Amino acid sequence: MSALLELRGITKTYRMGKDVVVQALRGVDLDVRQGELIAVMGPSGSGKSTLMNVVGCLDVPDGGTYRLAGTEVSKLTDDQLALIRNKRIGFVFQTFNLLPRLNALENVELPLVYGGDGHERRSRALEALRIVGLADRVRHRPSEMSGGQQQRVAIARALLNDPALVLADEPTGNLDSRSSLEILAIFQRLNEEGRTVVLVTHEPDVASHCQRIVRMRDGVVWSDERVLRPERAASKLAELVPA
Numbered sequence: 001m002s003a004l005l006e007l008r009g010i011t012k013t014y015r016m017g018k019d020v021v022v023q024a025l026r027g028v029d030l031d032v033r034q035g036e037l038i039a040v041m042g043p044s045g046s047g048k049s050t051l052m053n054v055v056g057c058l059d060v061p062d063g064g065t066y067r068l069a070g071t072e073v074s075k076l077t078d079d080q081l082a083l084i085r086n087k088r089i090g091f092v093f094q095t096f097n098l099l100p101r102l103n104a105l106e107n108v109e110l111p112l113v114y115g116g117d118g119h120e121r122r123s124r125a126l127e128a129l130r131i132v133g134l135a136d137r138v139r140h141r142p143s144e145m146s147g148g149q150q151q152r153v154a155i156a157r158a159l160l161n162d163p164a165l166v167l168a169d170e171p172t173g174n175l176d177s178r179s180s181l182e183i184l185a186i187f188q189r190l191n192e193e194g195r196t197v198v199l200v201t202h203e204p205d206v207a208s209h210c211q212r213i214v215r216m217r218d219g220v221v222w223s224d225e226r227v228l229r230p231e232r233a234a235s236k237l238a239e240l241v242p243a
Helices: 048-055 078-087 104-114 121-131 147-159 177-192 233-240
Strands: 003-016 020-033 037-041 063-068 089-093 165-169 196-200 212-217 220-226
Touching (some): 003 048, 020 048, 020 196, 037 177, 089 147, 104 147, 121 147, 147 177
Parallel strands (some): 037 212
Antiparallel strands (some): 003 063
16 A cells, blocks of 8 residues: 655644743654554644644644655645645544534535535535435434434535545544444444545544554654554444344
């Protein structure tokens, strides 16, 4: 598998007020290959969120190089970065980030609305909702859905532009155990279909469902290990279903 993400010597410093300087990233080297399912873990202040902001083109590093599918991201303009975020990266957040006045279908359509692409918008959104198992909830608003269903809408929205990379920041943080397994099973299935998925999590149980675990500490990659037999979320979920 070829490298989708290549980070070399990535540094990022934030200034907090006049005298406080926080070195969030201190020279991160990381490769992510096409088709991997990776968990990024670390305590608060370890740099994992800053790293994900850089990987997601939400922030630019102070130093080092970052290539996404061969493109040197740090040299792009703001407009070019916005285009990459819209077309090549799908985002899933802990808090779902759905608009309460829109139904599931309308929420999923948003990336195409903002991107100015109206071609087959509705059919693509319907297909994305079908992929996550919500074909029967397209007219429901967020208040009419469970947390797990709302997160599935968020995943469908992330998939709408067929991104090369899906970034999920604590995607199970607001969910119960059953809903968490449902979401992890979706990520595993997407990965089996060839998607590259990077999950940020502090939960070892979530990380155990991934193929690789990258641990951050003090702004660097502290460890990087492969999981020989990742747990199957679908199998765990089956154990919760009464016979």
